[in-house]
Amino acid sequence: MDENIRFLHDGPLSPIKRWGAKWSLWPVHLVTACCGVELAHAYACGYDGERLGSLNYGIARQTNLIIVEGAITRKMARVLKITWEQMPDPKFVIVMGACGLNGGLFWNGYNMVRPSDVVPVDYFIPGCPPTPEALLRAIRALQDKIMSGRADSTARFEKVDLRDLVQMPETPKLKRAPTPPLKITKAPPIKVDIPREVDWDGDEILSLINDKIGNYATGITVTGRGRIHARIPLERWRETASALSANFDHVRSVNVIDVPHEEKFIVEYTLSSYTDRTLTGVLLTIFTEVPREDPVIESLADIWPSADYMEREMYEFFGVWFDGNDWMGRKFLLAPDTPDYPLRKDFEVNKESYVIGRERR
Numbered sequence: 371m372d373e374n375i376r377f378l379h380d381g382p383l384s385p386i387k388r389w390g391a392k393w394s395l396w397p398v399h400l401v402t403a404c405c406g407v408e409l410a411h412a413y414a415c416g417y418d419g420e421r422l423g424s425l426n427y428g429i430a431r432q433t434n435l436i437i438v439e440g441a442i443t444r445k446m447a448r449v450l451k452i453t454w455e456q457m458p459d460p461k462f463v464i465v466m467g468a469c470g471l472n473g474g475l476f477w478n479g480y481n482m483v484r485p486s487d488v489v490p491v492d493y494f495i496p497g498c499p500p501t502p503e504a505l506l507r508a509i510r511a512l513q514d515k516i517m518s519g520r521a522d523s524t525a526r527f528e529k530v531d532l533r534d535l536v537q538m539p540e541t542p543k544l545k546r547a548p549t550p551p552l553k554i555t556k557a558p559p560i561k562v563d564i565p566r567e568v569d570w571d572g573d574e575i576l577s578l579i580n581d582k583i584g585n586y587a588t589g590i591t592v593t594g595r596g597r598i599h600a601r602i603p604l605e606r607w608r609e610t611a612s613a614l615s616a617n618f619d620h621v622r623s624v625n626v627i628d629v630p631h632e633e634k635f636i637v638e639y640t641l642s643s644y645t646d647r648t649l650t651g652v653l654l655t656i657f658t659e660v661p662r663e664d665p666v667i668e669s670l671a672d673i674w675p676s677a678d679y680m681e682r683e684m685y686e687f688f689g690v691w692f693d694g695n696d697w698m699g700r701k702f703l704l705a706p707d708t709p710d711y712p713l714r715k716d717f718e719v720n721k722e723s724y725v726i727g728r729e730r731r
């Protein structure tokens with residue numbers, strides 16, 4: 371018997387203890403991913419999970435069940451463990467969804483952790499996402515476990531001999547394996563400023579941008595309606611930003627594109643304006659190239675504070691050093707044990723890297 375519930379089966383009051391535990395399964399709110407929507411569905415008026423005595427509750431210390439709703443990342447694994455440790459005994463864990471079972475659509479992601487490596491799991495519910503019925507079935511299964519002291523699978527699979535069902539030919543015809551759907555190009559052409567014919571009356575805006583940075587940019591291209599790309603040499607990066615700061619008051623996004631076959635990263639900042647009405651619908655992307663072996667670029671967070679978090683993020687994912695941003699060299703968004711620079715193209719994903727302390731299958 372599971373040690374966790376042994377005391378429910380000991381002593382003269384054991385029937386009452388079991389009855390009480392069975393009808394008081396209170397899951398803590400710990401929505402980790404999209405399976406949470408199905409959990410909400412299971413407890414909404416249609417399925418009314420509460421009729422099984424199961425009531426979602428907000429505080430770990432007054433709950434006795436964790437329903438892991440999908441993917442658990444390295445960062446979330448700590449939260450899961452801390453939550454579990456705060457809960458009183460007897461406590462239970464149900465894991466919902468393919469992500470919690472084996473990674474699901476994030477299979478082998480650098481940031482994935484199996485919940486069963488962090489906390490002891492009583493029941494898994496397969497599916498992506500599992501239905502509310504499946505979740506309620508797991509609650510019923512857990513109630514049965516509390517009563518009987520034994521975890522049983524709620525599904526029984528009979529062994530079927532396919533030869534009884536399908537007439538197999540004496541000499542089966544062999545089929546070729548399908549060709550892979552993807553062709554991997556060794557040196558894909560990467561261009562971020564492809565000119566387009568666009569119906570856009572933006573001559574005034576273009577001439578403003580030309581006035582400001584025409585001397586620095588090695589190309590200014592219209593790529594769509596209100597979408598402009600400006601190619602800037604690395605040594606003119608800060609001057610360009612200073613020249614644009616009076617008109618463009620914020621950075622919408624900071625992106626890095628890894629181009630390993632050309633030994634470079636493309637770094638781009640997309641700018642826009644909240645204060646200048648003529649520019650609110652315009653996205654100006656300034657981009658430059660940094661060498662891959664020493665990827666250093668000046669931070670623009672002092673000019674546009676909204677770039678700060680995005681520069682930190684790009685540093686953690688790609689290892690591009692934004693000189694002048696105080697957060698370089700530290701992990702801020704990723705968990706401390708995440709391997710360095712996981713979005714670089716040459717980042718090696720270990721087989722089943724998210725499985726901690728398990729043998730490969």
Ligand code: SF4
Pocket residue numbers: 403404405439440441466467468469470474475497498499500
């Ligand atoms: S199993 Fe499917 S629905 Fe559930 S968290 Fe993963 S991707 Fe989302």
